[in-house]
Amino acid sequence: MNPIVMDISRLMERAHCSTPTGIDRYELHYADWLNERRKRAAPTHDSRQPQSPWFVETGHHGAISVGSERADRLVSMLNTRWASTEVSAPQAALLERIFAAIDGKIRWETAAELKTGEVQSQRLRKIAHVVANHFAQGVTLPGSASFVHVSHSRLERTSAFSWLGETSRKSVFYVHDLIPLSHPEFVRPEEPERHRRRMETVLQHASLILCNSQVTARALRTFAQENNKRLPSIAVLPPGVEQCFQGATDDFAFPQKPYFVAIGTIEPRKNHMLLLRLWQYLAERDGPNAPPLVIVGKRGWENSHILAMLERCPALPGLVIEVPGLEDAALARLVAGAAALLSPSFAEGYGMPITEALALGTPVVASNISAHREAAAGQAAIFLDPLDGLSWRAAVDMIAAARQHRTRPSFAMGWDTHFDDLEALIEADFSARRYAAQRAPQRMRGLLSGATLQRSTT
Numbered sequence: 001m002n003p004i005v006m007d008i009s010r011l012m013e014r015a016h017c018s019t020p021t022g023i024d025r026y027e028l029h030y031a032d033w034l035n036e037r038r039k040r041a042a043p044t045h046d047s048r049q050p051q052s053p054w055f056v057e058t059g060h061h062g063a064i065s066v067g068s069e070r071a072d073r074l075v076s077m078l079n080t081r082w083a084s085t086e087v088s089a090p091q092a093a094l095l096e097r098i099f100a101a102i103d104g105k106i107r108w109e110t111a112a113e114l115k116t117g118e119v120q121s122q123r124l125r126k127i128a129h130v131v132a133n134h135f136a137q138g139v140t141l142p143g144s145a146s147f148v149h150v151s152h153s154r155l156e157r158t159s160a161f162s163w164l165g166e167t168s169r170k171s172v173f174y175v176h177d178l179i180p181l182s183h184p185e186f187v188r189p190e191e192p193e194r195h196r197r198r199m200e201t202v203l204q205h206a207s208l209i210l211c212n213s214q215v216t217a218r219a220l221r222t223f224a225q226e227n228n229k230r231l232p233s234i235a236v237l238p239p240g241v242e243q244c245f246q247g248a249t250d251d252f253a254f255p256q257k258p259y260f261v262a263i264g265t266i267e268p269r270k271n272h273m274l275l276l277r278l279w280q281y282l283a284e285r286d287g288p289n290a291p292p293l294v295i296v297g298k299r300g301w302e303n304s305h306i307l308a309m310l311e312r313c314p315a316l317p318g319l320v321i322e323v324p325g326l327e328d329a330a331l332a333r334l335v336a337g338a339a340a341l342l343s344p345s346f347a348e349g350y351g352m353p354i355t356e357a358l359a360l361g362t363p364v365v366a367s368n369i370s371a372h373r374e375a376a377a378g379q380a381a382i383f384l385d386p387l388d389g390l391s392w393r394a395a396v397d398m399i400a401a402a403r404q405h406r407t408r409p410s411f412a413m414g415w416d417t418h419f420d421d422l423e424a425l426i427e428a429d430f431s432a433r434r435y436a437a438q439r440a441p442q443r444m445r446g447l448l449s450g451a452t453l454q455r456s457t458t
Contacts, residue, residue, distance in 0.1 A: 002426065003145040006034050008066060009057040010151035011074060019325040020082045022352050023151050023176055026239065028082060030150045031055070031075045033419050058154040062163050084329055085244045087252075091330040094323075095252065098334065101321050102255040102292045110310070110322040146426065150174040150210075155198035161205055170207040172426070174237075175199070177212075177349025178219040179269070186269035186347065188301055203229040208425060210237045212350040215371045235425055238350065240415030244332040245356040254337035258400050259292040261338040263331070263353040264345065266307070266322075267300035271344040271367070271386050276309040276316065278393055283315035291339065291400045294321045296331065336360045340399045343372065344386045351375030359412035365395045379410040 010027045014020070020028065038054055055071040056063040066074075087095065101108035147169055154160065155173075164171055180187045180195035202209060203224055209232055211217040217234050224231045264270040275293060282290040299307065310322060326334060335341060341357040341364045348371040357364050358379045366372040367386035384391045 004034060004037065004054070004426075005145045005147055006030060006055055007058055007063070007147070007149040007151075007153075008055045008071065008074070010153035011078060012057050012066075013153060015074060015078065018081065019327055020078075022239070022350075024082065025242070026174065026176075027151050028075065028078050029240070029415050029418075030148065031071075032079065033415075033422075034148070035072070035075065058157060058160050060157060060160060062160050082327070083242075084327065085242075085247070087329045087333060088327065091327050094326070095330050095333060098294065098321060098323060099253070099255045099337075101318070102259045102294070103257055104288070104318070107318060108321045146170040146172065146207075148172045152176065152195075152198050155201045156194045158197050158201050158204075161201050164205040171205050172208045172210065173202045173206045174210045174212075175202060175216055175220055177216055178223060179347050179349060181223060182219055183269065183347045186267065186302075199223055200227075200229070203232065206232045208233045208235065210235055210422075210425075212236075212238055213371055213374050215374060216349045237418060237421055237425070238413065239352060240418040241355055241359050241412035242328050242332075243414065244329045245335075245359050246412050246414065252333050252337070257291060258339040259294055259337075260340055260342050260396065260399075261294045261296065261335055262342045262344075263335075264297045264343070265300040266295070266297055266303050266310075268302055268306070269346050270297075271346055272303075272306050273309065274344045274386065274389060274392060275342060276306065276313070276320065278389060278396065279320055280309075280313055280315045281393065282396070283319050290319055291396070292319055292321060293342075294323060294334065294338075296323045296326055296334070298324050332356070332360065335362050338362055339402075340365050340396075342392075342396075343367065344384075344392065345369065345372070346386055348372065348375075354381065355412065358407075358410040361406045361409040363399060363407055365392070365399070377410070380407060 008027060008031055010024065011031065014024050017024070034054060054068060055066040057066055058064070097106065097108070100106045147164060149155070149172070151174070178195065178199065180191040181199070184192040199220070209220065211220060211234060214236055217236050220234065221231060223229075262270075262272065262275055266272055272295065275295075279290070279293050310316065310320065335353075335357050338357075341353060341362055343351060343354060343364070343366040345351075345367050346369070348369060351366065351372040352375065354364050354366055354372055354375040355377070358376060358381065364376065364381040366376075366381055366383055368383035369386070372381075373383060382395050384395065
């Protein structure tokens with residue numbers, strides 16, 4: 001079995017966080033996969049000699065070894081915190097407060113929730129900073145080891161990856177989106193240049209690039225062609241759905257009132273303003289009979305106008321409930337009880353909340369962008385123009401008035417299938433133009449048809 005070394009810079013950076021982002025989930029699942037792979041690998045070294053590292057982080061000048069015991073402790077800690085399939089006692093209490101606020105039994109205090117999370121985050125961030133700065137020595141890796149990097153973390157440090165070019169090492173990179181380049185109006189001013197450097201690092205060193213969607217793969221091909229860059233093999237390998245979104249969620253007492261859920265960082269790209277204007281209208285039209293909206297996500301950037309609505313619009317307190325973060329198991333319960341998931345984003349690399357909601361049998365109303373349609377994978381969902389407020393109002397009214405909100409749960413590809421397909425890719429010849437699509441699950445065959453895996457002929 002070919003040895004693999006993985007970059008876990010993002011896990012090092014995010015060790016303080018109480019809940020994971022989508023990319024955090026990726027890196028943790030890949031770390032678990034690599035640990036399982038390590039257990040299956042036949043010993044090829046003298047047991048009296050120190051083992052070669054399986055994990056590295058990227059420093060300013062190159063790869064830095066992460067000791068096996070320290071990496072194992074980090075991964076184990078994050079699995080305990082992020083990957084539980086059961087709702088913890090604190091999260092259960094939080095859900096009860098959210099449900100009570102939905103039914104109007106208590107008044108939701110967003111400021112208090114945000115402050116509590118901020119204090120804990122600051123405390124953990126200090127600990128993470130000390131741990132991250134502990135590593136200062138370089139690393140010597142077996143020449144046969146492949147390199148895997150599944151987040152965008154530190155890829156902008158182009159020179160720090162020069163060591164990959166010094167050997168014939170096979171490198172696999174995962175690209176999640178090119179939104180800072182395709183939609184620079186939605187990111188911080190410095191982010192487009194940083195993301196350009198990230199993509200240049202990937203194109204320079206990758207033997208194989210994995211993408212979460214055809215949308216991302218097309219954007220990457222366009223970037224490479226426009227910048228006259230070598231195009232390595234590209235394969236579309238969507239994320240797996242967490243187990244807690246695939247099981248029964250009827251063990252909670254859901255609110256009596258119908259409610260809607262929106263998931264995502266509060267930033268302009270997610271188009272929260274459309275929902276807030278809609279709920280302002282519903283509050284004025286229906287008063288206390290208006291269905292509540294639960295917004296799950298931390299506060300991001302360039303969002304002063306959104307926060308002004310959340311904090312100062314007199315119609316929204318008590319009707320719009322802002323939750324800074326939920327663990328996956330609690331989030332699955334919240335989504336399962338919702339009348340619908342609302343996702344009016346202007347741009348996405350993928351649409352994981354859509355896939356998760358459909359797996360639970362929760363109706364979805366989403367913007368009619370390609371990434372959302374791909375995430376729905378042909379399942380029933382309502383797709384609307386993200387600027388068409390009247391259509392969104394009609395959809396919300398229709399769903400709120402319906403007696404039955406649940407739909408038939410859709411098929412959800414788990415992470416086990418994701419890694420079965422990844423193993424097929426890794427074991428294959430990286431230089432080949434082919435990929436054994438017959439090993440892919442039914443849901444992926446459409447995504448893998450045509451030129452899913454290809455190399456530039458230039």
